[in-house]
Amino acid sequence: MDTPMIALLEQRLERLRKQPRAIRFAARNPVLVAGAFLLLGMLALAVFAPWIASHDPTEMNVVERLKPPSAEFLLGTDALGRDIFSRTLYGARVSLLVGVSVAMFSALIGIFVGTVAGFSRLADKLIMRVMDGMMAIPGILLAVALMTLIHASVATVVIAIALPEIPRVVRLVRSLVLTIREQPYIQAAQATGTRLPLVLIRHVIPNLMTPLIVQASFIWASAMIFEAYLSFLGAGTPPEVPSWGNMMAEGRSVVQLAFGIILYPGIALGLTVLAVNLVGDGLRDLLDPRIARKL
Amino acid sequence: MTTPYPDQSPAAPILEVEDLRIAFVSRDGIVRAVDGVSWQLQPAEMLGIVGESGCGKSVSAMSVLKLLPGPPAMYSSGSIRFRGEELLTASEVRMRQLRGNAISMIFQDPMTSLNPVLTIGEQIAEVLILHQKLSKRAAWKRAGEMLDLVGIPEPNQRLRDYPHQFSGGMRQRAMISLALACNPAVLIADEPTTALDVTIQAQIMELLARLRREMGTAIVLITHDLGVVAECCDRVVVMYAGSKVEEATVDTLFARPCHPYTRGLLAAMPGLDMAADAGHRRLAEIPGMVPSLKQAAIGCRFAPRCAAAQECCHVTIPELVVVAREAPDHLAACFRACEAFRGELA
Amino acid sequence: MRMPTLFRNSILTVCLLSGTVLVSQPAFAATIHMIPQGDLKILDPIQNPGYITRNHGYMIYDTLFAQNAAGVVKPQMVDGWTVSADKKSWSFKLRDGLKWSDGSPVTAADCVASLKRWGAKDVSGRLLFAAIGDIKAVDASNFSITLKAPFGPVLEMLGKPSSNVPFMMPERIAATDPNEQIKETIGSGPFVFKRDEWVPGNKVVYIKNPLYVPRKEPSDGLAGGKVVKVDRVEWNYIPDQNTALTAFRNGEMDIYELPPADFIPTLTTDANIKLAADPLGNQGWLRPNHLAAPFDNPKARQALYFLVNQGEYLAAAGFPEAYRHKTCMAYFMCGSLNESSSGAAPYAGGKDLEKAKKLLQEAGYKGEKIVVLTPSEPPVQAAAAMVTVQNLKKAGVNVEAQAMDWSTLLARRSKKDGWHIFHTFSVGADVFSPAVNAYAQANCDKAPSGWPCDTKLEELRAAWVAESDTTKRKAITDDLQKRMYEVVPYVNFGQFFQPMAYRNTLSGVLNVGVPVMWNIEKK
Amino acid sequence: MNYLLKRLLAVIPVLAVVAVIVFLLLHLAPGDPAVIIGGDTASAEDIERIRETLGLNRPLPEQFFHWVGQILQGNLGTSVFTGMPVAEMIMQRVEPTLWISALTMLFAVVFAVPMGIVAAWKAGTWFDRAISGLAVAAFSLPVFVIGYGLVYGFSTRLGWFPVQGFKSLSDGFVPFIRHLALPVISGGLIYMALLARMTRSTMLEVLGEDYIRTARAKGLSKRRLLLRHALKNAAVPIVTTIGLGIAMLLSGVIVTESVFAIPGIGRLTVDSILRRDYPVIQGIVLVTATAYVVINLVTDLLYGLFDPRIRY
DSSP: OOOHHHHHHHHHHHHHHHSOHHHHHHHHOHHHHHHHHHHHHHHHHHHTHHHHOSSOTTOOOGGGTTOOSOSSSTTOBOTTSOBHHHHHHHHHHHHHHHHHHHHHHHHHHHHHHHHHHHHOHHHHHHHHHHHHHHHHSOHHHHHHHHHHHSOOOHHHHHHHHHHHHHHHHHHHHHHHHHHHHHSHHHHHHHHTTOOHHHHIIIIIHHHHHHHHHHHHHHHHHHHHHHHHHHHHTTOSSOTTSOOHHHHHHHHGGGTTTOTHHHHHHHHHHHHHHHHHHHHHHHHHHHHOHHHHHTO | OOOOOSOOOOOOOSEEEEEEEEEEEETTEEEEEEEEEEEEEOTTOEEEEEOOTTSSHHHHHHHHTTOSOTTTEEEEEEEEEETTEESTTOOHHHHHHHBTTTEEEEOSOHHHHSOTTSOHHHHHHHHHHHHHOOOHHHHHHHHHHHHHHTTOSSHHHHTTSOGGGSOHHHHHHHHHHHHHTTOOSEEEEESTTTTSOHHHHHHHHHHHHHHHHHHOOEEEEEESOHHHHHHHOSEEEEEETTEEEEEEEHHHHHHSOOSHHHHHHHHTSOOGGGGTTOTTOOOOOOOSOOOOTTSOOOSOTTGGGOTTOOHHHHHSOOOOEEEETTEEEEEEOOTTHHHHHTTOOO | OOOOHHHHHHHHHHHHHHHHHHHHSOOOSOEEEEEOSSOOOOOOTTTOOOHHHHHHHHHHOOBSEEEOTTSOEEESSEEEEEEOTTSOEEEEEEOTTOBOTTSOBOOHHHHHHHHHHHHHHSHHHHHHHHHEEEEEEEETTEEEEEESSOOSOHHHHHTOOSSSOOBOOOHHHHTSOTTSOOSOOOOOSSEEEOGGGOBTTTEEEEEEOTTOOOOSSOOBTTBSOOOOOOSEEEEEOOSOHHHHHHHHHTTSOSEESSOOGGGHHHHHHOTTEEEEEOTTOEEEEEEEOTTSTTTTSHHHHHHGGGGOOHHHHHHHTTOOGGGBOOOOOOTTOTTSTTOOOTTOGGGTTOOOHHHHHHHHHHTTOOSOOEEEEEESSSHHHHHHHHHHHHHHHHTTOOEEEEEEOHHHHHHHHTSSSSOSEEEEEEEGGGTSSTTTOGGGOOBGGGSBTTOOBOHHHHHHHHHHHHOOOHHHHHHHHHHHHHHHHHHOSOEEEEEEOOEEEEETTEEOOOOSSSOOOTTOEEO | OHHHHHHHHHHHHHHHHHHHHHHHHHHTSSOOHHHHHHOTTOBHHHHHHHHHHHTTTSOHHHHHHHHHHHHHTTOOOBOTTTOOBHHHHHHHHHHHHHHHHHHHHHHHHHHHHHHHHHHHHTTTSHHHHHHHHHHHHHTTSOHHHHHHHHIIIIIIISOOSOSSOOOOGGGOHHHHHHHHHHHHHHHHHHHHHHHHHHHHHHHHHHHTSHHHHHHHHTTOOHHHIIIIIIHHHHHHHHHHHHHHHHHHHHHHHHHHHHHTTOOOHHHHHHHHHHHTOHHHHHHHHHHHHHHHHHHHHHHHHHHHHHOTTOOO
């Protein structure tokens, strides 16, 4: 028999349980769901850009320079008469591409190098010194140097932004591998004769996934902002490739005439980075509150 | 062997728990962790609370000091009275005055129960300075005495050590000295020896018994180890699935257990004398699993696993009854308790 | 939480300290703060032709001759000069009392050494020294030049207003190899460079040169008396254009040397800001690589004329109507002494993509990749490159826009292959005469990047400098421009006026295209 | 303290790696100072001769060992452009960067740590969500956007602060602070967000530990629990984040320096990279790398201060 208070609660829970599973999932981790929706929205904008955009993003008509938002140019035009609305949409593609590929690139290399460092004492010494060396050089300098010295393209931007992130991922992976290596289930696997590479792939790496996914989401977010910094310092993605970063960088000299050039891509970038950060936080709390929180 | 009672005058109990109900509210359902439990604790008495893990014994102990985290935990009814003062409705300020001063607690895992970055001396002195307004020097001196009391060699020197410099057993001793520093009336020990190995376990239990005698502290011992209960406790409460199923003095409980669950527990204990005619007999075990506490109880929670279960067991919740006139303080929550007392139950 | 004592004490001590320091700082009568067009990096105006280094030169050095507002060469350090009837031997007498900033007197030997160093590096200097037989100091204040070949514009060269200006330096400094940077900054100009206060990338400081004796005549263009009316000039380089504009409009800076074109409208509306533009203006250069197919064929280069609509380029660069010259087909600046329209007839029709496509086919262009070097900075070059890329695409050319920063562009274009087109622009003073216009040279490998190669054009240039009679020179100019339209060393993508902005607290600001600080008074 | 010695010795290989990375990065890539010195109208010949005088034609290993040799004698070399010794150029511009980094970190710590603690204490309430929301939002905007906003608001409109520039402390405390206020805030917001989030999650984790339950059982007030017991345990991860933050600061300050035209090391490095001033780039990167490694060492030593279990 329940006290009236518990009985009352019971009915409310009953009603809650009738809701579809999705809504209950959303109620439990609002941060993740909000972030995911926002991110899907941005991804949709990027994917459907050609159909939504009103103009070709690279097409200049110089007569229409620096026009305020109008029927024809929804968000106005930039210093070379290009439509800001279309460029913001297409910019989503480049910025998201840069963000994702930097995250993937640094995560993959990070896993490989980190695991090797974690498992072989000899390699560990060498790798960690090189990593310390790379971390000692401020990330943005490494990126600007790379960008100005190698032929600028979206690919080089990705490499330039990913390189300074790799040491951080390697350090994280190495520390995780060192703890996982001591776990009994690893020793058990080795005891049953499974060869090292198999142990790595089947046992070690899956356990890295949780903190790595969370770290990758933060790298994804900071990479997009990093790209804006690179363009700001004059070493970013090529001018004719629209990305939020170089739109804002180009727009900064005319910001007092038409702040829309910085405002709209800024909002888009802000929202996307916010979305990715929210997803990162949500994943962290959902997947593995204990290990992930160590970040 | 039970220690002789101090003059057990039936004075007012120092701690009373009456029809306590605690539920944990979460989206997946309401867990009725404690479903109407009542027990009393006499001054300088040692009460054992026994039961499988998840039966609500720790929850009820923690609720005495209201240490359960607010939102999920909810006291849906009942009362806890310390020297007659109702604690459930007491203010947080009042509770803080009692915690560590009038009622204190020691926990199961000594490895993590002490703050790793503060010295042992600081952690003991802190409670003395807080509650007894001692000066820092006086508090440290008292702390040294406490460590000596619990049998830690060169106490004054060890005060400046950090927890990681103590062994498991010594940490539990430090925990005890910390808990008893302000000479509390009640000490709640939540499975103090489970994490220790047997030899240290015996020393800790012997220490608790000694301190109880010397300082007259009433102790509530929460454990799942019937051997420990048999050695040190005066009275025993057996809990199952959030409610009290049997209560008796240690002797009567071990001599004539009435509730089928208690009988099952005792049967499951491997006795030393059994080794002689071992013949590879399997240990007796209680079939089935502890029931989920997410639904309200309909009949007796133990019915599904109880060999002696009858029709009525599944329908109505058994009341606590006195098993026999000659043992007035032996209660059991089972319709067939009296039969069991008379030994007529299989 | 109580403020940690350490923190509190440090604030108290600092306040007391700062109180005293304020009092002891020397109070300058007037200091002009200027936002320079760039960060002064190199102090040698001969080794580096950059305009920021040239402006630094005008601050601390003086010249033998100088051009007045009308473009006529007037004596500056020179008191008087004589020239023989056959215009072969020239002798010059220095004004007396000229002193270097370290106090030592200026001698003819110093001037000869400076001229030699300039002659080895500068475009027109090389032409002059090719014609010089002998140059020597006769005595402390006289030196003579004897020509071995006819050379008309001797004075115009000695008074050359822009890029590699023949600045006079002490002999021991002028002796440095022209390709090595001079170590000391001793000059005889109106200001002295305060090397100890120099913070590269942030601040350059000049103070009034006490030993400088200006000429008596009133200041006229770059000539005349250079009277300094302030004590101290500070160049404060602000990397971010938006911050620079905000700082200038808030009055934190007195002069904004090169405001981006887009800011001109906002600056004109501001009551306490004035704009001064060089009357001659600048000329945009679209430079094809004469060694990279298809632009090794003159027809392909001529096709470029049909791609350029000057108004479009200047609008893309952000110049408002008032600061754009109407389409100007003259290679040597419209409105200059050497303005001519010869050779422009076939291209008078302006932009015509079809004709361009046809010409390219005739030149044997079969769709191979054309690389246009597109810098992200500075704005005019960046905008021009983007316009060319788009027009080439519209003309069906397989064009690749390779993005890079300006330093990389300088590096990439110094290589003979890997690029087809780049853009830059030049001050009118470096364009208006065949003698000074570096990109009009067609001496193959010796020419700047793009390497035009045409003997006939070189002969015409040599003839032009040899001719001293202005009317005959005019005829040579016409033939020369006609030949240029055939050889296409570069395409002019527009003549525009780049104003300098200054606050109305300044008076006497000179309008000569070079931000000179003499004659300016600060209220 | 042989641990200290070991760590100091470990600095050398790191700096060696840094030196090699930077040297190769610069010299193997296209473009060099000679081309830039030559200027717009230089012919290939002129550039070649300039390259000769700068000694850039000598084989790479020779140049590298020459440079390393100079460093060992404590001479960082001179700038190819300004002719100024690199050490002097760095000394000129160290003060602003140090002040901005220090004040930004101070600003971040002074606001972020208490915010993190209170957010953890009141976990789940609106205050906690507000802090996390603010943290994520501040993290999502580039510094120069924040910078422009602050300048537009506080300098142009209200006129409280100057738009740009830097006044050294010796020029008086008020102008010094007025010039640093906006750069510190615009740069600091991001680190405040990062640190607040970090403090909150660490505190939450610590509050879940057993010894906190013991402390509560001792009757301690929530305030004392948080500040004395929990914070000291959370100190180690927080100090790590601050250490990492300082490292990020060294690079993050570049954008702030560009926006507010502050003559710091960051801006000097970017200018040098853009104009290929090799000696200056190499000199600065070595100095910042040393600073970075020293900061790491200091943070590690600080661990010992906070956590007795870590003994060196």
